[in-house]
Amino acid sequence: MTPSRESSLHLFHLGLLRSASFLVPGKQRAEWWREWYAELWHVRHACAPPGSVSREGKRQVTAFCLGAFQDAVCIRRQCRQIRMPHALWQGSAAQCIFSLGAALTASYVVALLLPGVRAGQILSPHQVNPGFVRIQNTGYSDDSSPTILPRQYRAWKERKQPYFDGFAFYRVTQEPVQWESASAGPQASTGWGVARASSNFFLLLRLPIQFADPDIEAAGNMPKVILSEGIWKREFGANPHVAGSVVRLGLQNARIAGVAPDGSWGLPGKVDLWLLEPDSAISSGAAGYVIAHLTALGESEMWRPRVPITVNNSNSDQPEDDLLGVSLEAGTPDPWSIFLFTVFLALLALPATTSVSLGEYAVYSHKPSWSKRLYRWGFLSAKVALILPIVYFSSLDLAYGRTTFDTTTAVYIQLVSSFSICLFGLNWALRDQRQRCPVCLRVVAHPAQVGQASRTFLAWNGTELMCLGGHTLLHVPGLPTSWFSTQRWLYLDASWAFLFAGSGTGMEHKAITGFSSP
């Protein structure tokens, strides 16, 4: 053989190896090529050394190179088998727990990010300071109607009260507002919810004021307004230096003194900003709301959410006023209480929506071991333990996600959404549990219809599902009968294992090392 033909043949062999190398996954290709290149060098020197004219030797080298394709395919298959656990992940107990954990994380993150949810505040048990009641007239069925006249407020405040040691008044009106935005210049709105409140309002209710400026507090030449956080974010671009700016309410100028955090304080009326006025400025006008702080005696007497209050007028000619004291805490059920209530309701409603049985009936008198049963109950408990916080946070997301909802609306939304999600979640947890193999907790698959519905009374018909791990078969009757009313599990013995070789259980080793003979 001439050197040129020899060189061409060598290039051909290298070409075969290079072609085969493309079948090898990229990560292993370099090492695979290195090994086969080295082996080819030795094979060439052993079978067809340079200058040799043996056709048999050349043929052997070519046959050796063709074997590289089988090796490359083998490595490719091995890589797929390594990736098989990802396929086994589908429907496994770990995947279920991971998905629920992801849903919980997502709902919690949304609760933190959504404007209006105020997760930190809503989660706080002290969103409404205790010891406050809202006083209203008993003649009104609607709790949110303003019923107390300024003169009543002034009269109560001036008299020494055994049950109350402080009063605050406010009334909400829709007023045109003009303001200067740092980014967009002069702005105007035809109607904001303006609460004209007594100057002690925030002090009495011990509500925090953000971004307050002591210099502005000290300056007394202009009325002060406190922005709600929603308006501050929406109209003032969440400017932290907003304190000191001037807004115009109708014909009156007022200076911004701070921002009140949004929250469910149990106060009726949708308020965008609070205008703090001296008592003299609110001595007349329309009715409003009165908030009173209870003394120790008052707290001991008014421990119920709603307490009737009788006011003896100093003028004996006037009749007594029949009023009602509504606790601010009772006025706004906190989200946690709503959640617990809806969970209770969902647990009551659950048996009406699905069977509460876990469907662990075996065809024969087979009982899984204690550890398996504990594992199954632990899995169910983990699912429920993850579902409940998902219900809580997602209902908060829905109820408090929009700042346009008032407190009452948000409470109703949370009530409905929490109940619905909780009922659905618990229902799903039970149905999912019934569909999981009692041995490996993997969801059974490959449903097969068995029998004919028309022969229900002569023979069994229904659906059979199979555990992918080869542990069990699940028989679900198509039409429950007196002799086959519930689903039943058939536990498979070791003789079935060969059917599930390579499925992550049982007999993998035999399948892996049981090479076929050449």
Add this chain to the structure above:
Amino acid sequence: MASETKLSHTAAMILQALDAGFVYGFSIMEMTGLPSGTVYPAMRRLERDELIRSHWERQSIADAEQRPARKYYELTKAGKATLQASRKRYPLLERLIPSEEAKSV
């Protein structure tokens, strides 16, 4: 892997060849008469099952002999145990590839 794992005859032959001292693919091919398309894939599986392990020859040795470095294989502890079990199953295994053969390679 358990020592009682049942190997195919091919896999047992390859283990026996390695035990006899044929430590790279081509020498196993020559010793067993199996084609490259059988020997190398079988060694991949044996290595994956941790019955054998591989290592690269030092480059300096290969350079000294003016040839590319090659990959050597050897039995693991599990591989030796499995081979012992396979010898009981295939009594002729040791006769096919006696350990003395390696000394002549």
